Amino acid sequence: MAQPGVPGGPSEQLDLPCGETIHTHDLDLGVREFECDCGDRHAVVMDLHPLGRFVPEFLVDVLRQTIETDDEFEEFTTAHMMGMVTEEFPDQLVSADSSEDGQVGYALVWVSDFGARRLHEIVVELVIELMEHAVSHADDDSALSEFEGYMNDFDVDEFVEEYREEREFESEHDSAV
Template sequence: MAEPRVPGDDPGTLELACGETVHARDIDMGMRDVRCDCGERHAVVVDVHPVSRFVPESIADVLRETIETADEFPEFGIAHVMGIVLEEFPDEVAVADVSEDGSIGYAIVWVTDFDSRRLHETVVELLVELMEHAASHGDSDTASAFEEQMLEFDVEAFVEQYREQRDFESEVDTPV
């Protein structure tokens, strides 16, 4: 017999910042955005997405090699990226742990108040800040060189070019 539930106690239900709800079962691993009843599109990220969804694999490799994790994840990955986003925008990110539901296909899902393009720009900005912070702990020449390069870095142009190369309109995209 089915067990009665209190509305909102289903771990697969995400309460979005816009006030609407979406269930993890309605989110496919290939989705980048979900069209919401509020009329907006919200970015979707699941734990099986690679960091290279946002930055080239070579940068994702450097992040994995240089950042030591102090949690259950063996290396820096999408959960850490989304943790940084969640820390910066706690009221704009809904997250659900659906690891107990084997029919879904992933364990964690994040849905942001902003669309996938804005999320992409936000992630790149936050990763650049993380790398600037790391570079500042190195020698001063390296830190200065990195800071100079970042002054010329155009996040919007990078995201535009990267999204073109990755062909996010297709369901099957591959790392650059």
Template sequence: MAEPRVPGGRGATLDLPCGESVKTHAFDMGMREYDCHCGDSHAVVLDVHPPSRFVPEFLVDVLRETVDTADDHGEFGTVHIMGVVMEEFPEEVASKDVAEDPDLGYAMVWVTDFDSRRLHEVVVELIVELMEHAVSHADDEDAMSRFEADMLNFDVSEFVEQYRRERDFTGPHDRPA
């Protein structure tokens, strides 16, 4: 019997930035990377993944306190992080709203043209830019000078390497994924 192609349903497909198409059921909540038929690995992010996948929870708390979200997604989280990534790299990110498919366990999926490590670096770079923008609006020249000095010593690649090596995804702030 043919499967109905209901938007967001079992027949839903996602057209990846590389040109391949994949059924959304190929992605599960534990997946962080998809080995594509094109030969590349693509980062996979789901709305249920905690933002602490990318940065420490204390920084997530700071972002939640300072970033005003004017949407239905509530406090600053993974949906907002991926929105910023999509804004910066619109051709390199494919997304799909699959909220209508109760079998999946997630409502949004994003797949990038780059692998999970490169996505991690991109997210950290964009969060640093967001923080710099916030500090620049503080009307505190000393704070801005300190932030700029600290950023001169901040190596995104080294941070990502260390964070990915040391991150404990079983901590109290993580949800099952």
């Protein structure tokens, strides 16, 4: 049985980038963001949160079909996306592996130094970079040119605003559009 203060136990602590500390057991499965004692809001992502939280399902399907994973996951997941965010912002994101703790309901959790909306923008920007990288390897200059043309007209802030309006983010039962 897990003991308080022992990793995986009921008092697993997560030291946030802002300097505050939270307990993983305080993170409800439905939480997407919380107001911290530091005064800021921090985004929360759990491995069981769908990628559709950030981008439309058709794009999730494309990502899963085209990206081969080389780990224990069979397909591209939220964990992979959060790994990309962690690479870009290593000092602004912390994570905990709670896979041995059957009391929390998730295996992995990430908490960012920024709010949920900013995290959403970052994820969309990273997906665009990933798509641009893939198109650049197609050896088709016209496809790359066409993609870059679309991206010149694409407004990340506007997309995130509209996407968040279309989704129900006020409860743990948000659904894909």
